[in-house]
Amino acid sequence: MRLSDAIEQFIKTMMVEDAHQIELKRNELAEYFRCAPSQINYVLATRFTPEHGYVIESRRGGGGYIRIFRIEHDNSRQLLYTLNERIGDTIDEHAATNLIEQLYEREIATRSEALLMQSAISHQALSLPLPAEMKGALRAKILKSMLMQIACKNHQSTEEANHALR
Amino acid sequence: MRLSDAIEQFIKTMMVEDAHQIELKRNELAEYFRCAPSQINYVLATRFTPEHGYVIESRRGGGGYIRIFRIEHDNSRQLLYTLNERIGDTIDEHAATNLIEQLYEREIATRSEALLMQSAISHQALSLPLPAEMKGALRAKILKSMLMQIACKNHQSTEEANHALR
DNA sequence: GGATGTTAGACCATCTTTGACCAATGACAT
């Protein structure tokens, strides 16, 4: 079996047991699999992306860590469809607005969250001299990032939220 | 847990009890945590700056002390305004994170809003091939746009509250 | 054999902790 697949399985097994969130040490994991630490990054970059339904958060320095959050299974299918099919690599403001509207109507996002997302991807927020394709790509990334946050937020404790904010 | 985080928590706990202003002895605190006195300075320098909403005053020599004040704001609108001013045309992720954390700690933004803003301006959300200056400018615009939204929302609820009182 | 996916490693960025050395203050002796 490929190393990357083994690491992927290992992490996913950890997540099954332990709710929707795990914390790991890059060097320890690399040590365990006797591979280069950057191998861990490779696995995360190719198999634990927002498109796969995961959010990653990390910190360097003493006491550093890598945390992986997984979205809840209930909404995950719907959300992943939204992320991959409806947003994709780019999205214009109009489509994004419609999408946000829908999420609000379906009570996946609160009114407050919907308004905040809207303001983050509005033309005003992205009013810089950039090619339209770049703006579309940016909007897609930002929107995906925020949607994953909403999907994961219920798993994070307040304490962890503080960390996430640092 | 990291020593610095423990010290930070310790101080913040003191502040809550003690009306947003405390006095401490550097050496005593260092003794308590069994660390180098300069560790205290490190914590203050990285977590209790004006950017975090704190001001520090100290004196050396016999009877020396360190006083920490939490900056008060008349109301949330003022703070939002101040922060908006502080952002300027560009802001890096670290500074933005500090701002958002401050809003959360002062209950101007909810946890959900804080996390959402954080994810919108995170480096992951802006991970496209753009020069760093452009990313900083984008982050500033996005953040301001979101802060405006929150200011708006808060203002509306204030209006509603006023209305209800009439 | 070319496109795509893996792996390792060199080099980088960030955060924390400690310690040597510096500066200010106040008590006290002269």
Place this chain on the structure above:
DNA sequence: ATGTCATTGGTCAAAGATGGTCTAACATCC
């Protein structure tokens, strides 16, 4: 008043502890 010195806090740089990025070499799959 002035000098001395113990008492405190401040600065800065080095070392340590992590994780990130980039790229070349290698492997695998059509």
